[in-house]
Amino acid sequence: MAKTPAAHVQAGERELRISSPDRVIYEATDSTPEVTKLMVAQFFATVGDPLMRALRDRPTALERWPDGWREGMKLATGPTTGPNSGGEGDGFYQKRTPKGAPDYLEEVEITFPSGRKAREICPTEPAVPVWCAQMGALTFHPWPVRRADVDHPDELRIDLDPQPGTDFADVLRVAGVARETLEELGLRGFAKTSGNRGVHIFVRIRPEWTFEELRHAAIGFGRELERRDGGVTTAWWKEERGERIFVDFNQNNRDRTIASAYSLRPRPGAPVSTPLTWDELADLKDPRELNLFTVPDLLADGDRWAQIDDEACDLTPLLELWEKLPGGELNFPPDYPKMPGEPPRVQPSKKVASHWDEEGNRIE
Incomplete structure (x- = not known):
């Protein structure tokens, strides 16, 4: 069988070569056709400007699926520089800049909780995500910092994670409570789907606080949500969460990341973690409607996060909740x-x- 010729994709001012363009990355579903490697690269080029709003100048780990994603495939856990290093898996996290990176791809040094350091991709232009697609990347995991100051986050991330026995309607209800609470505290939140069943809320903050303070602010906010809605929990141990929406405060730790806006997710139908207005989110019935095929049309009406960098909020009100509400310190992830x-x-x-x-x- 003849080898499929390489294709080319325009991203910003650069034209990038995509090898094996017909490789199937997502199989067809009842509602979506199959997705090829070329289609992934073209998608990232199409959403290039809003995607860069989420990634620009941020240390970014890549979630790579070189042979595409299929039901039953597993993501390797633990440190790895390849699919068979540091844990078996079909996909893996790339936390260090891949070998063979083009000269326009920039890096920044980051420090892990262990004290080890690494050079990580720091996207500065739309060609970078497209090149990452050539390397099998589907999901981008940016740190909540900019390269000018990698020790002081400029973003609070509220991860609303549905537990067994809850559904997307429960997540939307809690998201509404979160919105009201943030507004009362003088903070502006921007919401997006997770690309699965959850919702992420991002708040730009002034880069004046440490990761430890950011995490405490997330705990304080989570406890306030618990106080307002009995269907919310900050319990770290799964056996204590019950049928509630878990506020994953540990996503605000150093080296903990959430899929970026406009990332693809390894789920059927090529779903996209999609920014929405609060009203659009409240009306959403099925997050699977937001995928590689539908999101470009949605963006024709503009990026819902176009104003996210207009205001940097004060974290103090959430730190005051951390100090005021009972409960004290909570568990860190086991690798800490x-x-x-x-x-x-x-x-x-x-x-x-x-x-x-x-x-x-x-x-x-």
Whole structure:
């Protein structure tokens, strides 16, 4: 069989070569045709300007699926520079700049919680996401910082994560409560679908606070949502969440990222994490309607996040909630070093009080 000739995609002022353009990345579904590698590259070129609003000057990890995505495929967990390094998987996270990157692709040095450092992609022009598509990237995971100051976030991210027994209508209800709460506190939130069943709310802030303070602000906000709506939880342990919407506060830690606006997600039908107005979000019945085929038409009416950089908010009201509302410190992810004041890292159902000291260390 003859090899399919490479194709070319225009992205900004650059023309990029796309090899294996007919490779199927998403199989057809009942409501969407199949998606090829060329179509992915063309999509990122089409949404280039609003996508760059989400990525520009941010350290960005890539979620790569070199052979495309299929039901049942798995994403490798843990550090990896390839699909078979650091954990088996069909897809993997690329946290360091891939080898063979073009000379126009810029980098920035970031520091992981372990203290290790790395050079990570820092997109500065629309050609970069298209080149990443050539490398099999579907989802972009930018840090909530700009390269001018990688230790002070300029973005709070509120991840509303539906738990078993809840549905998208529950997420929308909580998103409405979140919107009202932010407005009362003098903060402006911008909403998008996650590309699956959740909703993400971003708030631009002044880069004056640390990652630790950002995380505490997210906990404070989550606890205020719990106070206002009994269907919300900040419980870190899954066994304690129940049928509620989890506010994933740990997404605001250093080296924790959320899929960017206009990223594709590895789900059937090539769904897109899509910015919407609050009214559009409230009226949305099925987030799967927002996909590679429909989002470009939606953008014909303009980017719903066009004003996101117009205002940098004050994080103080949320830090005051953290100080005022009861509950104290919550658990960090398991790959983090033990943090001051953190509760024991053991599931409540497995904990025997006499076997753990106040610092969370097991007593033999």
